[in-house]
Amino acid sequence: MSSDPLLRVENLKTQFFTETGTVRAVDGISFEVYEGEIVGLVGESGAGKSVASMSLLRLVESPGEIVGGTIEYKGTTIFDLEEGPDGDLRKHPDMLSEAAMRERIRGREIAVIFQDPMESLNPVFTVGGQLREFIELNRDLSSSTAKAEAIRMLREVGIPDPEQRYEEYPHQFSGGMRQRVLIAMALACEPNLIIADEPTTALDVTVEGQILDLVDDLQERYDTSFIWVTHDMGVVAEICDRVNVMYLGEIVEQAPVDELFYETNHPYTKALLNSMPRPDRTVEELTPIEGVMPEAINPPSGCRFHPRCPDAREVCTRVHPEAREVDRADGHPHRAACVKHDVFDVGYDESVPLEDGADAKPSGGETEAERGSAAGGGHASTDGGESR
Amino acid sequence: MGLFRYTIFRLLQAIPVLIGISIITFALANLAPGDPVRLMLQGQEVDEELIRTIEARYGLDQPVHVRYWNYMTGLVQGDLGYSIHRRRPVADLMLERAGPTLLLVLSAYVFALATAIPLGVLAAKRRNKPADHVSRIVALVGVSTPSFWIGIMLIIVFAVQLGVLPSAGLVYPWQPPEAAGHSGYIEHWIESIRHLILPMIALGTLQMATLMRVERTQMIESLQQEYVTLARAYGVPERTILRKHAFRSAQLPIITIVGLNLSTALGGAVLIETVFAINGMGRLFIEAIQQLDYQLVMGITMVLGAIFVIGVVITDISYAYIDPRVTYGDRE
Ligand code: SF4
Numbered sequence: 067m068s069s070d071p072l073l074r075v076e077n078l079k080t081q082f083f084t085e086t087g088t089v090r091a092v093d094g095i096s097f098e099v100y101e102g103e104i105v106g107l108v109g110e111s112g113a114g115k116s117v118a119s120m121s122l123l124r125l126v127e128s129p130g131e132i133v134g135g136t137i138e139y140k141g142t143t144i145f146d147l148e149e150g151p152d153g154d155l156r157k158h159p160d161m162l163s164e165a166a167m168r169e170r171i172r173g174r175e176i177a178v179i180f181q182d183p184m185e186s187l188n189p190v191f192t193v194g195g196q197l198r199e200f201i202e203l204n205r206d207l208s209s210s211t212a213k214a215e216a217i218r219m220l221r222e223v224g225i226p227d228p229e230q231r232y233e234e235y236p237h238q239f240s241g242g243m244r245q246r247v248l249i250a251m252a253l254a255c256e257p258n259l260i261i262a263d264e265p266t267t268a269l270d271v272t273v274e275g276q277i278l279d280l281v282d283d284l285q286e287r288y289d290t291s292f293i294w295v296t297h298d299m300g301v302v303a304e305i306c307d308r309v310n311v312m313y314l315g316e317i318v319e320q321a322p323v324d325e326l327f328y329e330t331n332h333p334y335t336k337a338l339l340n341s342m343p344r345p346d347r348t349v350e351e352l353t354p355i356e357g358v359m360p361e362a363i364n365p366p367s368g369c370r371f372h373p374r375c376p377d378a379r380e381v382c383t384r385v386h387p388e389a390r391e392v393d394r395a396d397g398h399p400h401r402a403a404c405v406k407h408d409v410f411d412v413g414y415d416e417s418v419p420l421e422d423g424a425d426a427k428p429s430g431g432e433t434e435a436e437r438g439s440a441a442g443g444g445h446a447s448t449d450g451g452e453s454r
Numbered sequence: 455m456g457l458f459r460y461t462i463f464r465l466l467q468a469i470p471v472l473i474g475i476s477i478i479t480f481a482l483a484n485l486a487p488g489d490p491v492r493l494m495l496q497g498q499e500v501d502e503e504l505i506r507t508i509e510a511r512y513g514l515d516q517p518v519h520v521r522y523w524n525y526m527t528g529l530v531q532g533d534l535g536y537s538i539h540r541r542r543p544v545a546d547l548m549l550e551r552a553g554p555t556l557l558l559v560l561s562a563y564v565f566a567l568a569t570a571i572p573l574g575v576l577a578a579k580r581r582n583k584p585a586d587h588v589s590r591i592v593a594l595v596g597v598s599t600p601s602f603w604i605g606i607m608l609i610i611v612f613a614v615q616l617g618v619l620p621s622a623g624l625v626y627p628w629q630p631p632e633a634a635g636h637s638g639y640i641e642h643w644i645e646s647i648r649h650l651i652l653p654m655i656a657l658g659t660l661q662m663a664t665l666m667r668v669e670r671t672q673m674i675e676s677l678q679q680e681y682v683t684l685a686r687a688y689g690v691p692e693r694t695i696l697r698k699h700a701f702r703s704a705q706l707p708i709i710t711i712v713g714l715n716l717s718t719a720l721g722g723a724v725l726i727e728t729v730f731a732i733n734g735m736g737r738l739f740i741e742a743i744q745q746l747d748y749q750l751v752m753g754i755t756m757v758l759g760a761i762f763v764i765g766v767v768i769t770d771i772s773y774a775y776i777d778p779r780v781t782y783g784d785r786e
Contacts, residue, residue: 121686173688185680189779190702200688217481255688 071098093315109312177252181264183244187236194232219250242273331402381417390421475759501760534753544753555734562658574669605656672704715771
């Protein structure tokens with residue numbers, strides 16, 4: 067695409083410093099969001115999707131911290147660490163201050179919708195009061211104009227009797243209605259980007275469908291960009307323009323949605339797709355992904371997916387692939403982090419296949435220990451791809 | 455059920471509890487050793503005839519269930535009984551002494567709330583930082599130190615050593631200044647406050663410490679709620695989050711603690727009144743016990759029990775008014 071991206075994330079790293087060790091929740095992800103796009107961030111729970119989305123607003127809570135990378139929004143620097151003259155990392159002078167983040171970015175430019183509509187609204191204030199407060203704050207409106215705007219938005223997201231519901235408390239709303247309120251809240255602040263963090267996961271399928279239709283409709287009318295965080299490939303298919311697949315803190319595949327589904331280039335994405343029901347397959351063909359995702363505190367050496375990957379070969383335990391462009395579609399790159407592809411050229415074809423399933427035991431004490439030593443060894447030798 | 459009906463319903467529910475309290479206090483007073491008439495006439499040579507006359511006069515010759523019935527009908531009409539020892543109605547005796555106790559307890563609560571809430575919020579905000587550690591130590595000391603000891607220490611430091619504050623008695627702000635020998639209201643009220651400071655702190659410290667701990671825990675919990683994160687994500691300043699978004703829901707348990715601790719505070723007042731020589735209900739209670747004045751003991755116990763029960767009911771009701779999620783007992 068020719069225009070500059072609305073949001074550009076480069077090599078973003080967010081870590082949690084816990085007593086048991088450093089958790090690399092987000093480990094060097096890069097992606098862009100262009101105007102008017104819905105970009106998916108997909109992966110199993112624990113992949114670092116939510117941490118990544120909170121990092122974009124610089125709202126990672128202690129003991130978590132953004133430790134590296136660049137986040138640029140419309141040319142302003144939300145986050146940037148640069149190397150100082152003494153080799154230390156330091157914050158770039160152009161980086162927005164905390165106060166500027168609060169006053170200029172959060173709500174005003176980038177709004178969020180959280181997963182759990184039950185927990186996202188304050189139980190002791192009226193729904194309308196909460197809406198009005200955020201609108202007032204982010205659009206510099208007077209209290210009465212903000213109230214009118216809040217009621218208008220409630221109507222817009224399909225809440226009947228908005229004048230009356232304005233005065234009601236969250237517990238008087240159903241889950242689906244609350245999620246509509248949160249969508250109204252996000253749109254009412256007129257941001258250019260909305261981060262939706264699994265907003266339909268807590269809802270039943272019918273309501274989920276309604277909400278997705280609503281967002282699709284509103285997105286077109288308001289021309290807002292979305293980052294849609296989800297674990298559900300079905301939702302991705304329905305709503306996203308481009309997709310980033312995350313595994314253990316990394317983006318392993320990035321492509322426009324059709325390419326991702328039909329020209330899948332990463333075994334993990336393939337596994338995710340095979341595990342979900344699709345209209346073009348029968349239920350018998352569903353295969354759940356083997357094993358469970360390891361903890362981000364001690365990721366496997368080499369390619370982090372290798373213990374579960376059906377295509378894993380010996381080289382995968384040694385080489386850590388970063389996402390590289392393997393194809394192009396619609397002017398967007400199709401990136402994948404898998405050494406199978408020729409661009410990596412690390413000798414995948416000559417490498418011996420790993421015994422199928424041998425490494426894919428569910429996690430247990432023993433496996434944990436194995437992983438520990440494997441990871442240690444991996445770091446000591448060729449932990450290719452990325453410099454640490 | 456509407457809020458109004460809920461209020462009535464809760465008040466009606468308190469009635470059986472109050473009857474229970476009356477039975478227990480009545481039984482205790484009647485089972486206790488010592489015959490009130492002989493005690494009143496102690497040391498005097500009396501004949502059985504006189505004792506029977508006196509007993510008949512106070513209804514003491516009746517069987518116990520009749521006496522209980524008489525006592526209850528009196529209670530309903532606001533008659534708390536008659537102190538044979540002091541030859542005055544119990545209600546009059548208590549009314550005379552209620553003012554100082556109320557003044558003491560109320561001021562202790564004001565002191566406790568005014569210090570505990572800001573300190574608790576601060577501790578939650580600076581969790582695990584020095585300010586938090588200091589406040590936790592203060593709370594721990596406050597909870598574990600007996601109030602009378604705090605009172606004595608305060609007297610030693612501020613009254614005896616420094617000589618800046620009086621150590622005994624209260625000056626009642628509702629009295630005319632002349633009665634206390636003061637020339638004007640300003641002087642009178644200043645003196646009232648000066649007399650109140652030490653007993654107020656002595657009685658209020660325990661409440662302050664308890665409330666501060668609750669406030670801290672509640673604020674920490676509510677600061678971790680998703681709606682607080684949401685408020686941050688919408689650019690709400692941290693100040694507003696502390697004062698509004700996290701604050702409101704954190705205060706509900708505070709109301710409960712205040713209501714439930716009313717009995718502890720009244721119990722503490724008994725000791726503090728003794729330490730600071732305040733002529734309140736607490737001291738009246740102790741005197742009544744020492745003089746084996748059963749009618750008076752019974753009356754005070756009854757009133758304190760009623761205050762406690764009503765305190766709980768008021769707590770429940772105010773909870774229902776403040777927390778929109780509370781449903782009132784039955785179906786929505
Ligand atoms: S690099 Fe190897 S282990 Fe990783 S996804 Fe590709 S084939 Fe599988």
